[in-house]
Amino acid sequence: MTDLPFDSAHLDRLAEAAVKTGVNLQPGQDLIITAPVEALPLVRRIVAVAYRAGAGLVTPLLSDGQCAIARYENANDDSFDKAADWLYQGMAKAYEGNAARMAIVGEDPMLLSECDPAKVARAGKANSIAYKPALEKISTFQINWTIVSYPTVAWAKRMFPELDDTAAVKKLADAIFSASRVDTPDPVAAWAEHNATLHAKARWLNDERFSALHFTGPGTDLTVGLADDHEWHGGASMAQNGVTCNPNMPTEEVFTTPHAVRINGTVRATKPLSHQGSLIENIEMTFKDGQAIEARATRGEAVLQELIKTDPGANRLGEVALVPHRSPISDSGLLFFNTLFDENAACHIALGQCYSKCFLNGASLSEEEIAEKGGNTSMIHVDWMIGGPQTDIDGIRADGTRVAVFRNGGWV
Numbered sequence: 001m002t003d004l005p006f007d008s009a010h011l012d013r014l015a016e017a018a019v020k021t022g023v024n025l026q027p028g029q030d031l032i033i034t035a036p037v038e039a040l041p042l043v044r045r046i047v048a049v050a051y052r053a054g055a056g057l058v059t060p061l062l063s064d065g066q067c068a069i070a071r072y073e074n075a076n077d078d079s080f081d082k083a084a085d086w087l088y089q090g091m092a093k094a095y096e097g098n099a100a101r102m103a104i105v106g107e108d109p110m111l112l113s114e115c116d117p118a119k120v121a122r123a124g125k126a127n128s129i130a131y132k133p134a135l136e137k138i139s140t141f142q143i144n145w146t147i148v149s150y151p152t153v154a155w156a157k158r159m160f161p162e163l164d165d166t167a168a169v170k171k172l173a174d175a176i177f178s179a180s181r182v183d184t185p186d187p188v189a190a191w192a193e194h195n196a197t198l199h200a201k202a203r204w205l206n207d208e209r210f211s212a213l214h215f216t217g218p219g220t221d222l223t224v225g226l227a228d229d230h231e232w233h234g235g236a237s238m239a240q241n242g243v244t245c246n247p248n249m250p251t252e253e254v255f256t257t258p259h260a261v262r263i264n265g266t267v268r269a270t271k272p273l274s275h276q277g278s279l280i281e282n283i284e285m286t287f288k289d290g291q292a293i294e295a296r297a298t299r300g301e302a303v304l305q306e307l308i309k310t311d312p313g314a315n316r317l318g319e320v321a322l323v324p325h326r327s328p329i330s331d332s333g334l335l336f337f338n339t340l341f342d343e344n345a346a347c348h349i350a351l352g353q354c355y356s357k358c359f360l361n362g363a364s365l366s367e368e369e370i371a372e373k374g375g376n377t378s379m380i381h382v383d384w385m386i387g388g389p390q391t392d393i394d395g396i397r398a399d400g401t402r403v404a405v406f407r408n409g410g411w412v
């Protein structure tokens with residue numbers, strides 16, 4: 001393997017943090033890893049750390065962007081309604097048997113931007129349907145899981161087109177290591193402290209029990225009703241298998257479930273959304289009784305329109321998350337074109353599926369009970385950023401009184 005253009009000690013620490021704090025792999029537990037081929041240096045380290053931590057069987061599954069492009073350029077039309085059901089069924093079976101899940105992201109965020117949006121949408125839909133049984137195990141938090149990232153050349157060059165490959169990767173790597181808190185001598189301790197801070201914010205919101213949040217800012221005047229019996233989460237939390245993990249590295253958010261029919265007003269995105277290889281810029285959406293009745297974007301509007309037509313729940317919200325404007329990721333001033341990072345730089349909302357764990361006793365609720373409390377159902381879950389330095393948020397109590405939650409983009 002060629003030399004890495006960054007400090008490999010940081011990559012060692014990222015592997016360590018991903019296994020110990022991220023997924024918190026238990027002795028004897030199996031692990032499924034998905035990653036782009038470029039992330040092999042990290043994958044190999046993670047596999048070694050996982051086996052040293054007592055892993056049962058570690059199964060890495062690698063993907064390649066150029067193979068994805070080859071499909072859009074060469075496949076016959078029927079191909080775009082197909083997906084690897086057999087693979088996802090196998091994953092679902094592994095999760096049923098308590099395998100843990102780790103995703104390493106780092107693909108070119110605009111990989112598919114030159115491909116036909118209709119074909120991309122069809123393939124995306126077929127994939128969502130096939131993936132559903134496996135994704136459910138993750139979204140209902142039945143097993144411990146995490147997402148971490150790797151600085152690939154393709155991703156780095158999208159962020160720093162003016163730099164050569166080596167300099168671009170080094171710059172992205174430094175940003176990832178700092179945001180993931182592995183540029184400190186003891187990342188596991190740094191994460192414990194960070195988790196305590198996020199838990200304190202979530203506890204305050206859970207004690208307040210707001211019935212709605214009112215967001216205001218440039219182009220935004222949006223009331224987000226919260227689901228009945230919603231629960232705020234942030235940082236490490238316990239999966240249904242009893243293992244406490246950090247699902248996202250990095251993470252800066254506290255988040256909960258909005259009420260699927262109690263969203264009203266207009267909201268303007270504060271950052272571009274990179275979705276399945278396409279960039280969607282300057283989203284503006286108007287909601288009435290929970291439904292997006294108008295959706296615009298200055299770039300990628302066709303992709304956005306296809307996205308909200310995916311299924312009946314795709315034009316309603318399944319998540320609202322609070323992130324202060326001043327966070328390590330936001331302070332970097334970088335746009336990553338990657339949700340894992342960009343959603344942790346700003347308050348965000350997500351179209352589509354809600355997290356059942358964001359309800360009191362969520363694990364014991366049936367799908368019907370979650371729907372009755374206002375939880376949305378969809379095959380998609382797509383986060384986009386609505387917070388910035390001018391974002392104000394009021395919490396509205398059931399009796400109509402208001403409490404200042406955010407002023408000028410930060411916690412009050």
Ligand code: ZN
Binds near residue numbers: 253255319343348
């Ligand atoms: Zn989120």
Ligand code: ZN
Binds near residue numbers: 319350381382383
């Ligand atoms: Zn989300």
